[in-house]
Structure formats: C-alpha cells, structure tokens
Amino acid sequence: MKAQNGSGQDGTAILGVSSTGDTVMIELSNGTSEPQPAHIHKGTCANLDPSPLVPLNPVVNGKSDTTIVGGVTTMVAGESYAINVHKSAAEASVYVSCGDITPTMTGSGTPGAMTTPGVSGETMNVTLNTQNASGQSGTAVLTKKGDTEVMVSLNLSNGTSEPQPAHIHKGTCANLDPSPAFPLTNVVDGKSESEVMVSMSELEKGGYAINIHKSAAEASVYVACGDITSAMMGMETPGMMGETTPVATP
C-alpha cells in the first residue's frame, strides 16, 4: 500500500484464504488512534470506483484485521480491485493509502494466496484447531519475508493474558514430535507475531505443525494445533478470491 496525499502512511495488506473466511490484514505506518475507514473498491488506485465494494474494519493505530465470512464472493476474475484507506470518517474523501490487488501465485504452479504488490511473496494460512477442550482455535498466517525468513502471525480465540508458549514442531498434530523445531513468540491475549529463520519452501514441504501450549507451567497441555500443509494454500480460481478453499481438517 502506498501513501497518498502526503499522508506518510505506507504499508502492506495481506489477503489470505482460510476455512473460516477470507482475511484481510492491513498494516500502515504512522497510524492514528482515530479510526480510518478502509474498503475494497472496484478499480485501481489510479482509477478507483468511489463506492466501496467490501467494507473492512477501520484501521486503528495502523492496523486492521477483517475476516470476511464466506469469502469475497463479490470479487470476480478479470476485474480490478484495490484496497484503500481513508483519512477519517469525517474526512473520508481524503485517501491516505491505496494498494492494487494483484494476484500472485505461490510456488510453482500451486494455486496461491494473493498479496498486494510490494509484499515480497507468499502467504499460507493454517487453521488452528482446538485441543483438550481449551476452547481456543484460530488461524496462523505464514508470510514469506525472504529466502530464509517466514513471519508467523497467530490469532486465537479466548486468549489469556498469561503467555502461552507456541512452536513449530515436526510431525503432525496427530503425531507431534514433542521437541519444538522453531520457537514462536508467546501468545498473549490470543495473538503472537514471530519471525522464523526458515524458508517457506521448507515449511511447504509438509511435516510441520504449529501448536500452542496452555502456559509455561502447563506446557504439556496443548490447547490448539494446526498442520502446515501446502494444500491449505490458495484458491481454486487462480487470481481471484471468492471460491471456497479446501482445507484439510486433521
């Protein structure tokens, strides 16, 4: 996403697809505590249809997370779309940031997740299923940051203020190697962001799972887990969102 009208608000938007709905994550620099309306519009940043197509959650302090349950069914292949952010509700006519939605294929010929231009790559969504009646479930979004770096964002329901250890383990949720392969940042209030020194292609090969533990004291209790499989990537219609994505349920 590129700043507009001297706003200084550059950033990224990541579009992901998961079993619970398509997700749009926006991160902008120079955020404000005043909510900034955000939408998917038809058209391009250079030539935007002014009426919003899909409303997104307002950007607050530079961040917005939206899950569009059932997917962005109004988006069709062959059309142009863009995400834009407005200065404020009162000054909605002033656009502060915009990014054209351009489909990017993940991997070689694998149906892929979409990213806006400027995001260096590929994303993979992993569904985190509840374990041991914890009531905690959610998603992990893996985003390629470089050849040897992957950003992992965890979002879990029913988070706690007590930090919950999280790791990438070898194996599957059904049959997990108990020693962590890569540590992730502790989950606090259901959220965790980590940069992991591993290549996306290594994770895409399969044989890894993300799990979250109840607490440091009760690390042996797993509260949620998701298998990392490349089958979770992508959408059926190359290039456009809106199709239901098959997601393997472990």
Ligand SMILES: [Cu+2]
């Ligand atoms: Cu673990």
